[in-house]
Amino acid sequence: MKVGLLTREYPPDLSGGAGAHVEFLARELRALTDLEVHCWGDGEAEGVLRHRPAASLAGADPSLRALSVDLAMAAELAGRDLVHSHAWHASLAGHLAKLLHGIPHVITAHSLELPRPGGERPPGEARTREAPPGGARALAHWARRTAIESADAVVAVSRRMREEILAAHPALDPAVVRVIRGGVDSALFRPDHGTDTLERTGIDPERPYALFVGRVAPRKGIPHLLRAARTFDPEAQLVLCTGPAGATAEDDEVRELVTELDRVRDGVHWMTGTLPRPRLVQLLSHATVFVCPSLHEPLGMVNLEAMACGTAVVASAVGGIPEVVDDGTTGLLVPYDARRPEDFESGLTQAVNRVLDDPRGAARMGAAGRRRAVRDFAWDQAARRTHALYTELLTGPSHPGSR
CATH class of the missing domain: 3.40.50.2000 (Glycogen Phosphorylase B;)
Structure with a gap:
């Protein structure tokens, strides 16, 4: 099984919980499947492809710049059996890959919060008071809604988040929305007695x-x-x-x-x-x-x-x-x-x-x-549940790209 994992944040560029979620989930999924990570940023690493907003859009609406990254990601996903996107920045890439390559799209909705001014900035960079472009939130809302309502599966990170997703997207079949909670690496996060x-x-x-x-x-x-x-x-x-x-x-x-x-x-x-x-x-x-x-x-x-x-x-x-x-x-x-x-x-x-x-x-x-x-809350548990969902989508009656 060849899976494309799509995200804005990935080490070493992390600034929030969604990025950490993808970091640890990807680490565990690599032991279960052929995983290729697509993320924002520069540089090269084995199994990781980094993308930057189109240079021709420098200074443009932040949402347009984000969507230009989605286009680049979708173009690079040929040969993958399934794509899994995280958060709105990468959601349209997953949807486009589904349509372009005829593969299932799983989306993890980490939050239903729309981006704020400066939301397209590189991880770790300070926010400013720049005014939000007129249609930026509308574009982000459209990208998120289109991806979620067309996905083969939507992953909620808690039961409460599942309820919020279904309330915000009444067109969704409840059976499509699964709860797979995030976790914690208890070997990294453990009591440290140094001072x-x-x-x-x-x-x-x-x-x-x-x-x-x-x-x-x-x-x-x-x-x-x-x-x-x-x-x-x-x-x-x-x-x-x-x-x-x-x-x-x-x-x-x-x-x-x-x-x-x-x-x-x-x-x-x-x-x-x-x-x-x-x-x-x-x-x-x-x-x-x-x-x-x-x-x-x-x-x-x-x-x-x-x-x-x-x-x-x-x-x-x-x-x-x-x-x-x-x-x-x-x-x-x-x-x-x-x-x-x-x-x-x-x-x-x-x-x-x-x-x-x-x-x-x-x-x-x-x-x-x-x-x-x-x-x-072990990450290997979350990875096994996620891999089981992938297998279900690829082997069940709803074959790749049928939704």
């Missing part, structure tokens, strides 16, 4: 700390966390790892809130830029509590990474997060209601302080989280 990363960044290893890891984006809920942190246990530190800083309204709001928080408490550490994975693992390992205040998450892989490092999690009870964090066992879930943000922030404060005030309980939650991550 060099803490010392290098000024974090006091003798003091407890709450940790946030994620992009500065509206759905990540960082402002709620920063307001809640004003009344965290004063002995605790707060560590934020947010990736490259940009020049958007969201970045400005976070800067202002961090400055305000610095005035009322010490031990606030804000790290920007891409953090090497070993340093991230050490920060996750030493955190007393990992905090995920997201307003929406299809699954929330970062919670799995914290759990695999043996750290208790406090997270919002939204999206697929309750399918990952076992409330009261591996962490605490906080209800979120957009109409009452102050209740959410108060709930975050209470849950974080509850974990900070009970180190033994936090350790028990961390140990339970590690066990759950290893048992239920």
Whole structure:
């Protein structure tokens, strides 16, 4: 079986959970099938073909540039038996390959969120306040809808994400939408007892700390966390790892809130830029509590990474997060209601302080989280389920390209 895996992000260019998902899924799928990865970027590697937007479209609408990559990908997929695309940036390439080469198309919808200004930028590059071109979102919406509603199978990364896909695309046959959850590499994400990363960044290893890891984006809920942190246990530190800083309204709001928080408490550490994975693992390992205040998450892989490092999690009870964090066992879930943000922030404060005030309980939650991550979220399990779906599409009554 020859499979083409299509994605925008792929190592070494990673900036979000979707890219990490593809990285680890591809690694496991290589043991099961003949896999060829098509991604954005430059350079060469065995089994990986990288593509760049058409040079003639430099400075054009970002969505047009993304679609030019899709055209290049589709042209290179001759000889593949099946194509599997991830997220909207590569979805049209999968659809075109289905039509052009007569092969099944599987699409993993990591989020139904449409791209924001600067969404076509290379991974890791800061966002700017550039105004979105008039039809950019319409083009992205069309590409995503066309690909999803014509796919032979749509993979949702959680049960909740499946419900959202079916609600957003009522034309879809529910039987086409399968749940295959993402995972975590528990050999990479495991407790690290070293302290060099803490010392290098000024974090006091003798003091407890709450940790946030994620992009500065509206759905990540960082402002709620920063307001809640004003009344965290004063002995605790707060560590934020947010990736490259940009020049958007969201970045400005976070800067202002961090400055305000610095005035009322010490031990606030804000790290920007891409953090090497070993340093991230050490920060996750030493955190007393990992905090995920997201307003929406299809699954929330970062919670799995914290759990695999043996750290208790406090997270919002939204999206697929309750399918990952076992409330009261591996962490605490906080209800979120957009109409009452102050209740959410108060709930975050209470849950974080509850974990900070009970180190033994936090350790028990961390140990339970590690066990759950290893048992239920291994990447080889996800790869086997994905490969079984490929086999079903290629050998079942609905033969290649029939939908």
